[in-house]
Amino acid sequence: MYSNSGNQTPLVEVRNMKISQEIVDAINDQINFELYSAFIYLSMGTWLEEQNLGGMAHWMEVQYQEEFAHAMRFYRHLTERGARVTLKTIEGPKTDWASAHDVFADAYHHELLVTARIYKIGDVADKLGDRSTQSMLTWFYNEQTEEEANTMGIRDKLKLIGNSIPALLQLDAQLGTRPPAPPIPAESTDP
Numbered sequence: 001m002y003s004n005s006g007n008q009t010p011l012v013e014v015r016n017m018k019i020s021q022e023i024v025d026a027i028n029d030q031i032n033f034e035l036y037s038a039f040i041y042l043s044m045g046t047w048l049e050e051q052n053l054g055g056m057a058h059w060m061e062v063q064y065q066e067e068f069a070h071a072m073r074f075y076r077h078l079t080e081r082g083a084r085v086t087l088k089t090i091e092g093p094k095t096d097w098a099s100a101h102d103v104f105a106d107a108y109h110h111e112l113l114v115t116a117r118i119y120k121i122g123d124v125a126d127k128l129g130d131r132s133t134q135s136m137l138t139w140f141y142n143e144q145t146e147e148e149a150n151t152m153g154i155r156d157k158l159k160l161i162g163n164s165i166p167a168l169l170q171l172d173a174q175l176g177t178r179p180p181a182p183p184i185p186a187e188s189t190d191p
């Protein structure tokens with residue numbers, strides 16, 4: 001690592017590019033948070049499985065895989081730019097909920113938190129003029145819109161369903177048809 005005098009943030013030496021330590025730290029934190037997100041969804045999945053809501057449990061398993069792929073997309077960005085990935089301890093997720101509605105309400109609020117975190121990385125990239133990071137983040141901005149819409153939509157359906165078991169089982173069957181997660185991206189800017 002060396003300092004670029006005149007510039008307030010130290011730069012990490014890389015193969016062909018320069019990346020700010022501030023961005024490396026922010027992305028390393030986000031890799032941890034995406035893995036934490038994966039843990040949360042897997043934990044939600046096992047709780048739903050226990051309630052005999054296998055379709056919703058399947059939906060959560062796909063979500064778990066998607067979150068792992070998000071972590072890997074950030075991982076690729078650091079490695080592509082020659083920076084070091086630092087893996088950290090992953091916090092244990094919540095393990096109990098009062099209802100399927102509460103599971104998806106938590107999922108929606110978690111996605112809002114993720115969006116805010118990703119926007120903050122974007123603010124840092126803007127401040128540093130890091131267009132490479134900004135370009136990579138575009139995929140996440142779109143993904144977060146989708147993640148918020150999906151979790152909010154299921155939460156709202158569960159609110160409408162209330163105590164109706166047939167309606168709950170119908171939604172469960174529908175969520176059980178969620179297609180498998182796309183493969184882990186080979187590059188951080190893969191579509």
Ligand SMILES: [Fe+2]
Nearest residue numbers: 034037067070
């Ligand atoms: Fe994610």
Ligand SMILES: [Fe+2]
Nearest residue numbers: 037111114147
């Ligand atoms: Fe997510």
